[in-house]
Amino acid sequence: MQTAPPTNPLQEGLSAQRTPEPCVVVIFGATGDLTHRKLVPALYNLAHEGQLPQSFAIVGFARRPKTHDQFRAELRDAVAHSSRFQPINPAVWESLAQAIFYHQSEFGDAQGYQKLNAFLQKLDAERGTAGHRLFYLATAPTEFIGIIEQLGANGLIHSQHAPTASQRIIVEKPFGHSLSTAEELNQALAGAFDERQIFRIDHYLGKETVQNIAALRFANEIFEPLWNQKYVDHIQITVAESLGVEGRGSYYDGSGALRDMVQNHMMQLLSLVAMEPPTTLDGPAIHDEKVKVLRAIRPMTPEQVQQFTVRGQYARGSMAGQAVPAYREEKNVSPDSRTETFVALKLFIENWRWFGVPFYLRHGKRLPKGVAEIAVQFKAPPAVLFGAESTTPLQPNALVMRIQPDEGIAIRMNAKVPGNALNLQPVKMDFRYGGSFGAHSPEAYERLLHDAIIGDSTLFTRRDEVERSWQIVDAIIEGWNSAPAPFPYESGIWGPPEADKFIERDGREWRRP
Ligand SMILES: NC(=O)c1ccc[n+]([C@@H]2O[C@H](COP(=O)([O-])OP(=O)(O)OC[C@H]3O[C@@H](n4cnc5c(N)ncnc54)[C@H](OP(=O)(O)O)[C@@H]3O)[C@@H](O)[C@H]2O)c1
Numbered sequence: 001m002q003t004a005p006p007t008n009p010l011q012e013g014l015s016a017q018r019t020p021e022p023c024v025v026v027i028f029g030a031t032g033d034l035t036h037r038k039l040v041p042a043l044y045n046l047a048h049e050g051q052l053p054q055s056f057a058i059v060g061f062a063r064r065p066k067t068h069d070q071f072r073a074e075l076r077d078a079v080a081h082s083s084r085f086q087p088i089n090p091a092v093w094e095s096l097a098q099a100i101f102y103h104q105s106e107f108g109d110a111q112g113y114q115k116l117n118a119f120l121q122k123l124d125a126e127r128g129t130a131g132h133r134l135f136y137l138a139t140a141p142t143e144f145i146g147i148i149e150q151l152g153a154n155g156l157i158h159s160q161h162a163p164t165a166s167q168r169i170i171v172e173k174p175f176g177h178s179l180s181t182a183e184e185l186n187q188a189l190a191g192a193f194d195e196r197q198i199f200r201i202d203h204y205l206g207k208e209t210v211q212n213i214a215a216l217r218f219a220n221e222i223f224e225p226l227w228n229q230k231y232v233d234h235i236q237i238t239v240a241e242s243l244g245v246e247g248r249g250s251y252y253d254g255s256g257a258l259r260d261m262v263q264n265h266m267m268q269l270l271s272l273v274a275m276e277p278p279t280t281l282d283g284p285a286i287h288d289e290k291v292k293v294l295r296a297i298r299p300m301t302p303e304q305v306q307q308f309t310v311r312g313q314y315a316r317g318s319m320a321g322q323a324v325p326a327y328r329e330e331k332n333v334s335p336d337s338r339t340e341t342f343v344a345l346k347l348f349i350e351n352w353r354w355f356g357v358p359f360y361l362r363h364g365k366r367l368p369k370g371v372a373e374i375a376v377q378f379k380a381p382p383a384v385l386f387g388a389e390s391t392t393p394l395q396p397n398a399l400v401m402r403i404q405p406d407e408g409i410a411i412r413m414n415a416k417v418p419g420n421a422l423n424l425q426p427v428k429m430d431f432r433y434g435g436s437f438g439a440h441s442p443e444a445y446e447r448l449l450h451d452a453i454i455g456d457s458t459l460f461t462r463r464d465e466v467e468r469s470w471q472i473v474d475a476i477i478e479g480w481n482s483a484p485a486p487f488p489y490e491s492g493i494w495g496p497p498e499a500d501k502f503i504e505r506d507g508r509e510w511r512r513p
Helices: 033-048 068-082 090-097 110-127 141-153 179-192 208-218 249-253 257-274 283-295 302-308 433-437 444-454 463-481 497-504
Strands: 023-028 056-062 100-104 133-137 167-171 198-200 232-240 309-319 322-324 342-348 358-364 371-378 398-404 408-416 424-432 487-491
Touching (some): 056 110, 068 090, 100 110, 110 141, 133 141, 167 179, 167 444, 208 398, 208 408, 257 283, 257 358, 302 463, 309 463, 309 497
Parallel strands (some): 167 198, 232 358
Antiparallel strands (some): 232 371, 309 322, 309 342, 342 358
16 A cells, blocks of 8 residues: 655654754753753754764863863763663764763853864864854853853854854743843843744743644644633643752742743643644744734733732642651741742633633642643533433533643543443543553653754744743732732642632632642
8 A cells, every 4th residue: 555645744843854954062051960861861862863963063061171081971871861762872872972072161251162163163174063053051041141142252153164054042941030031131142143043942842742732733623613712611731740849949949930830831831722723833833823822811910910829838748658848948948938839820811712711820849749731621511411310410521631741632521321320420531642652752852952953943932922921920920029928738739728719719620630
């Protein structure tokens, strides 16, 4: 039997099959935790899959002195620990290792960038990387603007040496601390790079289920007609973590749950689930639709903040039978901290499709389990037939997109229990990536690094998206400034009881994923 030829071979956007061009990835902060746990294992995985360019190199930039070989040995351990391919394949590693180099310098030292420039040009001559660069800012956010300015001032962008080569930059989270700091960072980026060269990372967008939201909605005819205020009662987006702040107290205490998770990851999930069908699957078309959703969310007034949000902070409790400390007892956290470790929000998207449909967002640390999902809860069917007869109340349909763990999609529907009585029970149709496709999904950073290497920004966030979501979040933070402290909740439960009351007032309840 003949198979049909692919209809869209080399298209950018959400489709696959793209050929990477030569490239040097320069990682600022190359001895840090992110580089070790995520970035270099992801690059190794790409090498394992044969998805790196032929002409390729990695240059690590950090301040401690070390030789290329010492750096390679550290990264080998990191890959052996964190790659999804175990054990490490010596041939793949050796081939990658000879393309890895270390550059020692201080972020603030102009001479260090000039030396880097000369070193990169030498690599171009030796390895055929032709001036193409991907700069990765894997450093503390306070360093971002300084590095961007040094890159511009020292001829590493738009260089004379290779005028037609691409220079791109990936910026890690957090992207700003407020609208004004995000604007400042965007301004610095715009002073050195064109928007098409800027890749603001949100690793949630690299997750398979998140990319599948568009496929589920727009490659299936059965869902889209129901995806609106006529049939959807409400949508719940949950990102629950069982972990506490895990040694990140000094960062987290100045940030909190809303900035750390809602402004970026959860707003991205919300915009993908709520957006209109884009005209094409390419980056700009998708960004245009996502930002329209964010613009349709009106920033809350201080009164609405009291009505539509709940904050919590974890107290002592027990996780998997182990006693755990309160948030205020964590290292580098102020003993009278008012930082929230739990947040629940109700947002409305004021457009034709979603008018009157609440979007409930819930995120917290030290909750009973680590899970992320989007649940579309449909309206209840009229209770005239089965609803009136059944001994158990009729459950409305729900479509649940599980992002982690166990990525997949489930639909809850009602079915008759076998027997003479007319009893109905909810049953689940469940699709699991692992079971259906038999392979592990690539890590989010793999997909995102690959996309940045080939210059596809579809799964990154655009300037206007970031700024609009900060506007929404800033309004909430302003409302909280004149509100009482977050409600305490015992570690190991689903947030403060006030969060339950908050949704129960609307006649609804939180899902227990
Ligand atoms: N870690 C994660 O899982 C994670 C997850 C998501 C996002 N992020 C984000 O990723 C970024 C990096 O986080 P991280 O946890 O990897 O940080 P980290 O472990 O603290 O690493 C910091 C890196 O920056 C280098 N550095 C610091 N000051 C320097 C200076 N003045 N000059 C030159 N190099 C300097 C350090 O080099 P030396 O070793 O030479 O001092 C080290 O390589 C942050 O923006 C963070 O928010 C991290």
